[in-house]
Amino acid sequence: MNKQTESKNILFGYLASLGAACSYGVSANLAKSIVNNVTEPLVATSFALMFGFITLALIYYKQLVNVVKINKKTFLFLFLAGMAGSTGVGCQYYAMKNAPVFIVAPITGSYPLFAMFFSFIFLRKVEKQNFSTLIGAVMIILGVTLIILSK
């Protein structure tokens, strides 16, 4: 891969990550309305997941034929990713029920540090960690915690 393509890919990755954050930001406001006016978080998440899955499957239906080519290991990791993510959502809900927000928010907000720790252990050969990224992650966690606590 030449340097120009690599730079474009990195920029695309950053924009996608910030785009995801923006999208999650919209959904947080939607979730607030749903939990206050419609139903329980777990029930809402189940239906939202179903609609999210159906929509993407319809848009990228041509990709679905490749499901048969996915090997068992990849399936296992996708399953684990889904399980771990869903467990996170469920546990956050129970954490909020059992402890005040000012305790739960900083802990759940620190998940990028957990991701970096797991990445350091399991993806050492694929990903390089550096001090600058760690400082950036800590700054973001502190900033996000302040924003949550100000509400």
Place this chain on the structure above:
Amino acid sequence: MTGILFALIAASGWGSSAVFTKIALEKIDTRLGTIVSLFFSTIVMFTISLATQIDSFSKLKMPDMIWFFAAGIFTFSLGRLLNYTGINFVGVSKSTPLVGTSTLFATIFAILLLGEKPSPLIGIGVLLVTIGIIFITKSK
């Protein structure tokens, strides 16, 4: 103590999910990976919610589905697809903290669209998040 324990499990769950995703996406297209992961998440989440909150299902009305559809589009179709794309292109260590800025965007939207009032503490939080983003995007 129970709350703290659940919060720690939540944080480690999301953290490990990003790593599992990175490993899985080495072999397949991001779009397909997102669809398959959403399929598994849907099964798991429906199982948990049916087991623990079956009464809530009977109270649902048809118009509620519009809310769930909107949440599904922003959280999972768009959010998870972009999240996985970020992990695939820049890696877990750089992508995850950037995705973690979603609270900042949620606050901006709440101020702009719902008329919530910003406080000085939010200003400091925004400043810290911005500096954090600069640190991550400038790191080699």
